Amino acid sequence: MAAISEAERERLLEAINNQRRPTVTVLSSLLAAQDELGYVPDEAIEEVAALNDTTINEVWGVASFYTNFRFTPPGKHSVEVCWGPTCHLKGASRILRRLMDQLGLDDEGETADGSISFKFNTCLGACSVAPVMSVNHRLSGRLTPEAACERVADLTDASH
Amino acid sequence: MPSYESLKQAADERWRLLTDGPIPWVRVGAAMCGHSAGAYDVIAALRAELDRRGIDANIDEVGCLGICYAEPLADVLLPGAKSRLFFGNVDAADVGAIADYIANGAEPRGRALGWLGDEPIAGVEDLNRLPGISAQRRIALRNAGHVAPSDIHQYIANGGYAGIHKALTQMQPDDVIKEVSDSGLRGRGGAAFPTGVKWSFMVRSPGPPKYMLCNCEEGDPGAYNDKGILESDPHTLLEGLMIGGYATRATNGIVFIRHGHDGPIDRTEQAIRQAYEAGVLGENIFGSDFSFDIEVALTGESYVAGEETALMEAIEGKRSQPRYRPPFPAAFGVWGYPSTINNVKTYSYTPEIISRGAEWFSSIGVNRSTGTAIICLTGNVEYPGLYEVPMGVTLGEVVNDIGGGVPNGKRLKLLQTGGPLGGVLGADSMAIHIDFDEMRDAGAILGSGGIIVGDEDVCAVDLTRILVAFCQFESCGKCFPCRLGMEHLLEITERIASCESRPGDLDLMRSVGTTMEASSLCGHGQLGFGPIRSALTHFESDFLAHIEERRCPTGSCLGPRIAPKNTRPYAHDFVPTGAQNG
Ligand SMILES: Cc1cc2nc3c(=O)[nH]c(=O)nc-3n(C[C@H](O)[C@H](O)[C@H](O)COP(=O)(O)O)c2cc1C
Ligand code: FES
Numbered sequence: 234m235a236a237i238s239e240a241e242r243e244r245l246l247e248a249i250n251n252q253r254r255p256t257v258t259v260l261s262s263l264l265a266a267q268d269e270l271g272y273v274p275d276e277a278i279e280e281v282a283a284l285n286d287t288t289i290n291e292v293w294g295v296a297s298f299y300t301n302f303r304f305t306p307p308g309k310h311s312v313e314v315c316w317g318p319t320c321h322l323k324g325a326s327r328i329l330r331r332l333m334d335q336l337g338l339d340d341e342g343e344t345a346d347g348s349i350s351f352k353f354n355t356c357l358g359a360c361s362v363a364p365v366m367s368v369n370h371r372l373s374g375r376l377t378p379e380a381a382c383e384r385v386a387d388l389t390d391a392s393h
Numbered sequence: 394m395p396s397y398e399s400l401k402q403a404a405d406e407r408w409r410l411l412t413d414g415p416i417p418w419v420r421v422g423a424a425m426c427g428h429s430a431g432a433y434d435v436i437a438a439l440r441a442e443l444d445r446r447g448i449d450a451n452i453d454e455v456g457c458l459g460i461c462y463a464e465p466l467a468d469v470l471l472p473g474a475k476s477r478l479f480f481g482n483v484d485a486a487d488v489g490a491i492a493d494y495i496a497n498g499a500e501p502r503g504r505a506l507g508w509l510g511d512e513p514i515a516g517v518e519d520l521n522r523l524p525g526i527s528a529q530r531r532i533a534l535r536n537a538g539h540v541a542p543s544d545i546h547q548y549i550a551n552g553g554y555a556g557i558h559k560a561l562t563q564m565q566p567d568d569v570i571k572e573v574s575d576s577g578l579r580g581r582g583g584a585a586f587p588t589g590v591k592w593s594f595m596v597r598s599p600g601p602p603k604y605m606l607c608n609c610e611e612g613d614p615g616a617y618n619d620k621g622i623l624e625s626d627p628h629t630l631l632e633g634l635m636i637g638g639y640a641t642r643a644t645n646g647i648v649f650i651r652h653g654h655d656g657p658i659d660r661t662e663q664a665i666r667q668a669y670e671a672g673v674l675g676e677n678i679f680g681s682d683f684s685f686d687i688e689v690a691l692t693g694e695s696y697v698a699g700e701e702t703a704l705m706e707a708i709e710g711k712r713s714q715p716r717y718r719p720p721f722p723a724a725f726g727v728w729g730y731p732s733t734i735n736n737v738k739t740y741s742y743t744p745e746i747i748s749r750g751a752e753w754f755s756s757i758g759v760n761r762s763t764g765t766a767i768i769c770l771t772g773n774v775e776y777p778g779l780y781e782v783p784m785g786v787t788l789g790e791v792v793n794d795i796g797g798g799v800p801n802g803k804r805l806k807l808l809q810t811g812g813p814l815g816g817v818l819g820a821d822s823m824a825i826h827i828d829f830d831e832m833r834d835a836g837a838i839l840g841s842g843g844i845i846v847g848d849e850d851v852c853a854v855d856l857t858r859i860l861v862a863f864c865q866f867e868s869c870g871k872c873f874p875c876r877l878g879m880e881h882l883l884e885i886t887e888r889i890a891s892c893e894s895r896p897g898d899l900d901l902m903r904s905v906g907t908t909m910e911a912s913s914l915c916g917h918g919q920l921g922f923g924p925i926r927s928a929l930t931h932f933e934s935d936f937l938a939h940i941e942e943r944r945c946p947t948g949s950c951l952g953p954r955i956a957p958k959n960t961r962p963y964a965h966d967f968v969p970t971g972a973q974n975g
Contacts, residue, residue, distance in 0.1 A: 256647075258709060261691065262692070264652050319615045358425045358611075373429055374430055
């Protein structure tokens with residue numbers, strides 16, 4: 234994997250050395266790194282290990298356990314669709330199918346042009362307005378497959 | 394250190410300015426339900442419209458009133474008015490009507506949802522006509538939708554921090570434990586363990602430090618009531634944590650929330666900052682010798698992180714995998730210090746229990762289930778929402794009266810309750826009371842309060858498959874009965890759903906399930922078979938149709954089959970680029 238730039242390393246160090254919350258742990262440092270850079274590069278693993286006085290294997294153990302961590306740079310936009318039981322009953326699987334077709338994906342991941350990171354979510358916490366998706370961390374509910382596809386098409390239109 | 398009295402006086406003055414001041418007060422529901430329904434667009438549009446007309450108003454984001462189906466909700470209290478006028482499902486056109494009402498008290502011509510308050514508003518119906526409002530009995534959610542979670546004064550003006558003040562000035566710690574025990578309060582995180590008893594375990598543990606932990610992992614899909622409390626009224630949780638801290642002689646509180654749920658996280662952290670600034674948190678609270686600190690800790694995505702010992706591991710920054718017990722948390726908790734864990738809802742009841750007394754609380758509810766249940770009613774139901782109802786109401790009252798029944802003229806088929814470790818009930822369950830023990834005996838726990846309604850088009854096998862896929866995805870991998878068992882259960886369920894089952898699959902599933910129940914390390918594996926067992930009990934015919942007739946009776950199993958594979962690596966198959974030996 235390509236090394237991160239000097240500027241990115243500075244942002245990384247700033248983020249993990251000046252965490253907002255008082256209790257600093259391997260997990261809190263990893264979350265701070267990912268919040269700052271959008272992913273956890275190898276360098277972040279090393280710096281988090283150094284900061285917490287532990288081994289990189291320990292840090293990998295934690296990073297690989299929680300499903301929100303990613304190890305490659307994310308797309309410019311994030312799209313998450315809920316597949317939880319409420320959303321499922323309200324038609325989430327049709328939304329997922331249609332969206333994935335539109336994005337040219339058959340699993341979670343990045344679109345071919347790298348512009349969108351697509352992810353399943355087990356529950357976005359807005360089940361009362363299911364089915365739900367989140368686009369760049371804005372939630373939208375009461376979706377139809379058409380509405381979901383439109384929201385995502387807007388993203389690609391806007392970025393071209 | 395300001396006295397409680399001076400805080401209350403200042404807060405009352407602020408409240409009077411809001412409710413009886415010179416400019417209108419607009420409140421917009423912006424909890425997760427409102428947010429997803431477009432509340433932020435509504436707020437922006439309203440601000441722009443009021444600016445355009447040169448109208449001055451206080452605009453607050455508030456929490457959830459319960460009737461999520463009507464989100465985005467906005468309401469106006471005009472200067473001098475005794476009632477709030479509510480608008481539901483607000484869209485661009487309504488923004489104009491709201492502005493008209495603010496500008497000249499114009500009757501909103503059928504656009505308003507209703508009024509709430511002390512006197513009717515002409516031409517508008519009473520909001521209490523909606524069972525989603527009138528059938529609620531709100532204790533933990535008493536302020537939700539009414540006060541701005543971002544303003545500690547609004548909480549204090551409505552009786553906030555009076556509970557901890559009373560405890561500190563009129564009660565010994567043991568009196569607090571006795572009051573909570575007498576109230577009959579049981580944990581709302583799933584196991585329904587008596588809270589007073591749990592707190593008493595910690596009294597004699599050595600300290601400082603001693604920790605009160607609040608569990609807001611809330612990974613149950615279909616449940617958002619914990620996040621709803623934090624978003625709507627975070628101070629009630631902070632006050633509850635302080636009461637627990639005082640009772641157990643703890644020194645620190647930690648609120649544990651899943652990363653990414655920014656609304657609950659931001660509002661809780663803001664509330665903590667304000668509580669310190671107001672002198673409600675910190676050293677020698679209200680001049681007593683009780684000192685207490687609260688912070689927020691975040692977990693990554695992991696359902697098992699909500700299990701109490703896994704949660705401690707996560708707070709310590711490790712993989713959220715459960716610990717062996719004993720030792721129990723009251724003796725050896727986070728970082729090895731004595732710790733007590735409760736759910737957000739559990740803590741959020743205690744300010745009112747202390748203020749109003751155990752007898753008042755225990756007079757609500759039935760049998761050994763006192764107080765209220767906070768229900769997230771979702772799925773195929775007319776009026777999904779977040780409803781706080783007295784324990785003892787029936788499932789039928791919740792689903793049909795409050796929820797308005799199943800929409801589109803369809804028939805009710807099933808209820809899924811208590812989250813993915815809970816169970817499934819049939820349409821014949823409507824007479825069952827919402828009562829921890831009655832629900833458990835019926836094979837479907839109340840758990841954290843999620844009730845998902847399924848209509849006649851839902852296939853029990855399909856729903857079971859989703860629940861099992863979830864439990865497999867979330868197995869932490871530490872103990873093999875759960876790690877392997879969940880994989881087997883998922884494999885078999887998928888075979889059945891695809892109408893490709895093998896002879897003996899149902900027996901195999903039962904045998905794997907009972908092994909997991911008997912031998913898993915934590916509740917995840919011990920309870921993970923629950924939904925399958927209850928689905929088999931109530932909907933065996935759905936399973937048999939797939940197995941014997943090779944068909945899905947509703948066709949839902951024919952839909953696109955998408956569920957993530959577990960990406961949680963087990964030690965042997967994960968070789969990250971940067972890992973070294975040793
Ligand atoms: C797999 C698993 C997940 C759990 N998740 C949660 C959760 O998200 N929130 C919660 O309050 N309790 C959860 N629990 C229950 C907790 O272990 C614990 O019993 C609870 O937080 C205690 O609080 P209470 O006494 O107030 O109910 C979970 C249990 C298991 C086995
Ligand atoms: S199940 Fe989809 S938002 Fe909760």
